Amino acid sequence: MTTIAVLGAGYAGMRAVKRLVHEKVDARIVLVNNNPYHYESTQLHEIAAGTKEPSDITFDIRDAVSDKVEVVIDTVERIDRESKQVVLKESQPLAYDYLVNALGFESETFGIPGAEENSLSFSNIDSALAVREHMEKTLANYATSHDENDLHIVVCGAGFTGIELLGELAWRVPQLAKQYSLPEDLIRITCVEASPKILAMLPDNLSKWAVDYLTSKGVEIHNGIMITEVRPGVVVTADQEFHANTIIWTTGVRGSHVICDSGYEQKRNRVIVEDDLSVKGHPDEYLVGDVSAVPDAQSGRLYPTTAQISIAQADVVAANIAARLAGREPHKFTFKSLGTVCSLGPHAGVAELNMMGHWKLKGHKVSMVKRLVNDRSVLELAHVKEMLESN
Template sequence: MTEVVVLGAGYAGLRAIRELHGMPNVHLTLINRDPYHYEATALHTVAIGTNEPDHITFDIKQALPEDVTFTVATVTKIDVEAKTITLADQSQPLTYDYLITALGFESEDFGIKGADEYALPLENVKTAEAIRRHLEDRLAGYQETQDENDLHIIVCGAGFTSVELLGELVHRIPSLIEEYHLPAELIQITCLEAAPKVLPMFDQKLVDYAVQYLADHGAVIHTSTPIDEVTPTGVKSGDTTFNANTIIWTTGVRGSHVIADSGFQQKRNRVAVDPTLTLKDHPEVFIIGDVSAVPDPASGRFYPTTGQISIAQATHVAKNLRAQLDGNAMTPFTYKSLGTVCSLGPSVGIAELGDRGSMKLRGRKVSLLKKMVNDRTIMEESGVGNMLRHLS
């Protein structure tokens, strides 16, 4: 029996399991640190409180075929020479014949002073819940503290996740103002971005629409504003200090630290894989998702890590693993984006779809599109039952 181990039950890991299930003489084992899967693209909604954790999660065991072994454990090290995986709190390492590494991402602080200590990262369900508690506690406490910094919120970074989080925030703030009887004129929502523009993957007219929408609803984005230091009460950029008691960190992500801990050649815990998505000199090891760096043959640059490309990688890995078992040659991974959808809260967004983003959308119609994409992803990962539960 050939043992195939999949590390991580995110978009890439779950898709790999579903694509590989049913192969003769193959046993599948899935390792994940939590008993549940969460929709990483919806974490910002939990962080702001427009969504509940159980609406973006589902039980992994219930979503898997019965003959797949599922173990809740934390991976600490991968030894590709010995073909073993070390798990925390387990004395014996796990062995494999083929390995699919899809361990996911961690927040990247870029070594900025105070970021790890004072900013709130958005990495998983637990950190999303921590952001929500902190935000609500600060706003609720203003009547007692009369500290205006309790009414100031800073979002560090203006990438895709940051903009979606800002959209949820400006949507929810009016209800929080009413709930906690806050002075609306003292609320400040500030976003700091080192780059000269936001959302570089979108057409400039769509970016302008998004920035103007956020500005009209109270969020101010400062571009070309690199962060030098985070303090308990604000963020420093050059000679300017932005004061706030809620500082949310969404400047970027890196791959799982297990990659560096295992001695892989990496940059920001991402491994530059061969075109077949395998580790150099180890065709039995596939690396996909947030821990992989995959070059675009056309441009030579690495593809951005997204849920969409992670799913495509997993599908291709299943094809190449089947090829190896059948004694056939593997094929290089190619990717064509289906488009990009960015929400600006529950009811508004921007999108580019079609060949080279030929179809450009903005406004309320995008919110329905985003929901359709999320529902389809849930169905493909875990079946119709979970999708229907999320619809209710």
């Protein structure tokens, strides 16, 4: 029987197996993931800041997928593309006829000296919890150390993740200060960013609103300056040093290391895919989500890595595998963004939406939009919608 191996149970992998089942493909579908749970990566910053618990953003994969899907909990080490086998850490290699690689993202340090060793980044539940534990322990340590750097947090990078994290920290850190009886006037949350513009994907008035909001909550943003090195407790730029005992790295992402370990032609572990999302010269291999790079047909620029595009890609890949199995022509992938929603802590945010018109939103209502988007994602990926509809 034909085997379709889907690697990774993030947004793209979960959606791909759901759509393959929906397409009623006559094939064995195997989903491989390194944890028994799915996590909502779009909310990892909330785990890192401690405003949410892992149980708020995870669910059991086996409860969520159809019983037509075989679930293997194991770590993918590499893909032997010649023999069409997935090499796993614990189990025997998994032979496939079709491959859907959705192994997602890792943190990118761009080779900046010391960044990897001397800062904390997060790209899954464990690393997000490690950020939270370090931050809380370091703040609490001030009571005995009286080292002001225990009260300083530096966030490196003011991209989407950095800004969303700053929003959560600006809300949570004052609470921790009360809990640990810390001198609030000595607490500093600083952000260092190379780009002169913050949240460049949003219109100027929204990005300015976001910066003003964070500044009003005490966050210091230093943009337009390049980080040259990270030393233990120090973020170094051309002419300044930022001292802090909690340094969090959020400057960008690359795809899973499994991509380069498997010999793909790649840049930062992302592979430029064909317009049906297969890999050039390997029509049975599909890459979806953050391991793929898709050029926008109009501008030629690569689409950013988002959950939104990952889900749209998974739909097309499932339809294309079903088409191939049925001897039909595959579809080309096209994408129209529904917009961008950036939270600034639990009670504010900025958003530009292209749904039922064009909307530019800021303030409290955006946090409600964000909640709706997150809840919808869980509902859809966990099949709760189908369960409710069929009862």
